[in-house]
Amino acid sequence: MGPCRNRRDFLRVAGASLLTTLAPSSRAVRAAQAGPAGAAPSLPVSIARCTGYDREALYRQLQAMMDQLGGISQLVSGKTVAVKVNLTGSMKEDALGLPAWRTYHVHPDLVVATAALLDRAGAKRIRFLECTYQGDPFETYLKAGGWDLNALGALKAKVEYEDTRNLGRGAKYHEVKVPWGGSLFPAYHLNHSYVDCDVYVSLAKLKNHGVAGVTLGIKNNFGITPPALYSHHEPNEQAMSARVAVFHSGEQRPADGLPQELDPASPRRPTYRVPRHTVDALGIRPIDLTIIDGIETVSGGEGPWLPSLKVQRPGLLLAGRNPVCTDAVATAVMGYDPTAAPGSGVFPGDNHLAMAAALGLGTNDPANIEARGLSIKEALHPFGWLPAERNG
Template sequence: MSTTQSPYKVRAVHCDYRASDDEVYEALKRATDPLTESWERLRRAKRIGIKFNQDKEPKNRVYFEGQLQQLVTKKVGRAVLRLLRERTDAELIAADVSFYTMYNGATVEETTTFADLFQEFDVTYVDGTRPPYKVVEVPGGGQMFRQYLLPEGAVEVDEFVSVAKMKNHAFMGVTLTLKNLFGLMPGEPEGHTRTYFHHLVRMPYMLADLGRIFNPVLNIIDATISQAGREWGNGREDGPTRITNALIAGNHTIATDACAAHLMGHDPQSDWLTEPFHRDRNSLLVAAEAGFGTVNLDEIDFQSEVQAPLGHFYAVLTDPVETVISWRRTTAEQALYYLDHQRELVDKYAGEYILLQDGEVRWHNTVSDLRVSRRILAGEKKEQAMWMKYVDPEEREGEHYEVYDHALRQARAAVA
């Protein structure tokens, strides 16, 4: 939309969901051709990492007229790889950390939906459920943590590409190219369980951190078939289909997602308690506030063949607003309680995970995967959040507690 020179470039093109492989390729080529600087960086790269939103157990894959609804479609995946093969000589590395392998007992062979495409285009697959891992510091010091444990094969690359699906998300409002990167977080025993991050307050800031670490030079959103409501579900009333007939491509993950959110009918500059960000802060705005990308469409060189809104998009409200406000407030309070009582908690629980609720350690273990809902563990205090923390005397992960100060002010203002 910007008429001035902008470092952020995003293109949205029309692409019918019924289009052939060749037609999808031509549409994606049209969307990505203007991203000349991205292609120049990719051309110079020796190793290119790619994160597709493609991992899921076969029994849970949802289709609409033969096309994947909740994952990147095979046609879009093939077009992406075809373009990369035509325009680069790099080794292509597709990395993923399968949730279903870590928590459901499935095998990577079962969950890798694009296994045939990876073989067809000679793509190396990195199974991030297994070592080796690498501790990576966030450029600039991070917004939520100073450093993260990540699959070595995903970070030891010259450039990175994020390929996502257009969907709403019950907790994060939207899931696009930034949220797609969360699929690269390892679990135990080397890392934390995913709910350590995927909980109130931490998630938007840690997503911004991942954006800085991977900083994808090419960001592609499959919006041929999209999904409203939530990210998974049964694909019907629990995640209704949206025929959106579009592809979106950009040179920056935040700017790309901001334009996609706009096309979904959302305001990318809006924040917590504004649709669709019922549960937590807008991770795109959080990143932009710290100088990583922009959510202001006037600052983006954005050209589109399609018009907003592409359909009726919304995020399901999983809990009453009053409950969410209370959870957010008490999450922040417990984090700040930990900061104030860190020495005594370290003396007692060093090397363990703890759940703090109302100033008490309600649970502790050397393993972080609860395997039971915090809603149940909360007992009679259903409105009181349970904040999880790994008790490390050295605080190596470098948590930024000022985030909780901000969250507490925000929650109190919401009540007022």
């Protein structure tokens, strides 16, 4: 499919008049993330010591963690499970002399162990998702990044791969409303894979983020919006640009025909906009299970384009059913306060965990979250990095 040269081409190619509008209620989102009716929005988080990437050891550890969380067979059996992986930037770009999968990307062997976990729990289909900035076939790109596609293909469940930077294999984009009306935009358009699934897993990395403070399960969701629509004003199915101008700086607006910003006069600074889009992304694609790779990682930012990067080896895995609780515990394990005020602690601007908590999506106070396996104190691995600039 060639690039959309203007809005008319976009409407023809994407079939915008046939967009599916999904509007999950706040009640539905909170029920999926907050636990039993009437209970405080808090679910336990499992923390485990894991110092290497041996697949069988990873599988056994993940299975033990799921048991601590009440099991996942009921969640995934017979269902299509979408897994959003954190492969920000490029798999071909090393960091600090180490490959991406040993620093700022989810490790390929953890991907295989996670797939085995879902497969043995009865998943019917497992679809790995990421939004890339490259034009190779997604499977080719993944293989070049160390992914063992043969091992994944040998599973009983059908394993699929979808680069969600554009329409991909979908016939149209899907418009999904933010349940609470939106923090930055009222609704967004998504690749079909984010709505064509029964269960959604965020397979994330334990690391910092230059603008958001931390990149964990929720910030991993930032990457679900397609650059084909959000990297510039005019849609382009071949786009390989980041979404900075729309979501970070606000220098561009989405094309006509897409939901527009709620308040065009709001601050244009990234530390205001990125947290709001991050929370919106959680609203349009609630996370059913978060798994965080903290075995080998980096501090100082999300990728090698940031000069403050340092190698970290916490030797940890974290998992939880409520994404706010899980990220709050992970933030505490990194030595930070997940309840910090805007512009303080690890957060250079607004605290997206506090914003999500205020919306009722889960507590961000570790004192109100049960840690199973290791305690936060036992798992503590201070990252030490703090933002050099603050715009709270």
